[in-house]
Amino acid sequence: MAKKYNFYAGPAILxxxxxxxxxxxxxxxxxxxxxxxxxxxxxxxxxxxITTAEAKIRSxxxxxxxxxxxxxxxxxxxxxxxxxxxxxxxxxxxxxxxxEWAKKAIKEAKLFGTVNVAASSEDKNFSYIPEKxxxxxxxxxxxxxxxxxxxxxxxxxxxxxxxxxxxxDMSSDIxxxxxxxxxxxxxxxxxQKNIGPAGxxxxxxxxxxxxxxxxxxxxxxxxxxxxxxxSLYNTPPCFAIYIIKLVMDWIEGLGGLAAVEKINxxxxxxxxxAIDHSDGYxxxxxxxxDRSKMNVTFRLPSxxxxxxxxxxxxxxxxxxxxxxxxxxxxxxxxxxAMGLDGVKALVQFMEKFAKENK
Ligand SMILES: *Cc1c(COP(=O)(O)O)cnc(C)c1O
Numbered sequence: 560m561a562k563k564y565n566f567y568a569g570p571a572i573l574x575x576x577x578x579x580x581x582x583x584x585x586x587x588x589x590x591x592x593x594x595x596x597x598x599x600x601x602x603x604x605x606x607x608x609i610t611t612a613e614a615k616i617r618s619x620x621x622x623x624x625x626x627x628x629x630x631x632x633x634x635x636x637x638x639x640x641x642x643x644x645x646x647x648x649x650x651x652x653x654x655x656x657x658x659e660w661a662k663k664a665i666k667e668a669k670l671f672g673t674v675n676v677a678a679s680s681e682d683k684n685f686s687y688i689p690e691k692x693x694x695x696x697x698x699x700x701x702x703x704x705x706x707x708x709x710x711x712x713x714x715x716x717x718x719x720x721x722x723x724x725x726x727x728d729m730s731s732d733i734x735x736x737x738x739x740x741x742x743x744x745x746x747x748x749x750x751q752k753n754i755g756p757a758g759x760x761x762x763x764x765x766x767x768x769x770x771x772x773x774x775x776x777x778x779x780x781x782x783x784x785x786x787x788x789x790s791l792y793n794t795p796p797c798f799a800i801y802i803i804k805l806v807m808d809w810i811e812g813l814g815g816l817a818a819v820e821k822i823n824x825x826x827x828x829x830x831x832x833a834i835d836h837s838d839g840y841x842x843x844x845x846x847x848x849d850r851s852k853m854n855v856t857f858r859l860p861s862x863x864x865x866x867x868x869x870x871x872x873x874x875x876x877x878x879x880x881x882x883x884x885x886x887x888x889x890x891x892x893x894x895x896a897m898g899l900d901g902v903k904a905l906v907q908f909m910e911k912f913a914k915e916n917k
Contacts, residue, residue, distance in 0.1 A: 563876050564897070566891045566892050567878065568709075568854060569730075569751045574806065574809045574896045581802060591604060595608070595797065595798060605801075608800060608804050609795070612801075612804035612807060613628045616807060619815055619816055621738075626763050626764060626765050628762075628763050629762040629764070629786060630762075630790040630800050630803075631761075631785060632795075633760065634749045634757075635660075635728055636663065638762065639667040639668070640780075642702070643670070645782050646699050646700060646772060646773075650672050650699050651673040651675055651695055651698050651699065652700050653676075653695055653723070654701075654702045654703075655692065656676050656678070657689070657703070657707050657712060659710065660704045660707055660709070660730070661704045661728075675693070675695050677693050677695070683846075684710075688712055688713070688846075688849040694721060700723060700726045701724070702726045703717060703718070703726075704727075705731075705733075706732035706851050708892075709854075710856065711843075711854045711856030712845045712849045712851055713849065717742065722742075723742075724743070725744055726744055726745045727743065727746045728748070729747065730748045730749045731853050732851075733746065734753050734806075734810060735820070735853055736820040737816045743765070748760065750803060752892075753853075753896075754803050754806050755800075755802045756802050757799070758796040759799035761803070779793070819895055823895070826893050826897065826899055827851075829903060830902055833910065840860065841859060842859075853893060854890055854893075856888060862887070865888060865889055869889065871912060872908060872912075875908055877905055
């Protein structure tokens, strides 16, 4: 099979080593003669998986003691609703509007209370991260989207919220860089971009926020349920949690988040350099200082050329370069599991394509 380079935005590339390991153990997990797919979520073998996954998440990300880690379902999209349902209680929350994902989070929050859009980059088609915010002193929390997967913009530094808890959708850049938990009240991420397969959502919540959650909610939509039952109130997505555990082993093997961050910086630099040195053939859509290191969005001189680029790239083994249907253009998603070699190969292809398709 010819080598394929996977640039899909999500579900997305996983480390080959992780998939190989899962393949090796698929029929016989831990020598028990059964598959991880067919054992009880209350068995001691699965307990070791979920406990180890949590411990590694905590140590790699530097999660403080006073935070609870949960493995939930329903994707990041369910979090858009669960957050205000549990925390707003008819009050007010501040949201920073940076694109398609922030928009969906705002829409859900409006069902449960008052939303103050504290800043927005809609005036320039969501091509930048705002720098001035009108936070409300009485807001229950401030919500931001760490990396806008569709628009290709990313926060470098989160805003100073003056003590309000920051809630961050990190679906597309969690574990891509180190984070400082100082102002953070909660982070959450659908797994399928950087840390695993679809089906599990990682939620990490500060305990005082957890305790403040509304009572009387339907059981499955209450954070308190999942915190109390250690994500085992009902059957969790066992296999997806197992893959997260393997991805954490892989990140440890790379040297942890500082090492991952360094590689991601090099990858982003390589591809944005190629864009910037193309004499305007490729045009990055994001404000240079807010460019995402995970999702590189760019245009070509015409839509016809974009289509040809995507098709030729596919023939050459570069898969998933089409931009999101809502914005068009091209997008190269270069999550953790994409190596510098893959990015360099893409850069070479881009240079060749530009020369041959003036
Ligand atoms: C993909 C994505 C989501 C939606 O995730 P689902 O798991 O499909 O619900 C939300 N936010 C961001 C930033 C994303 O990239």
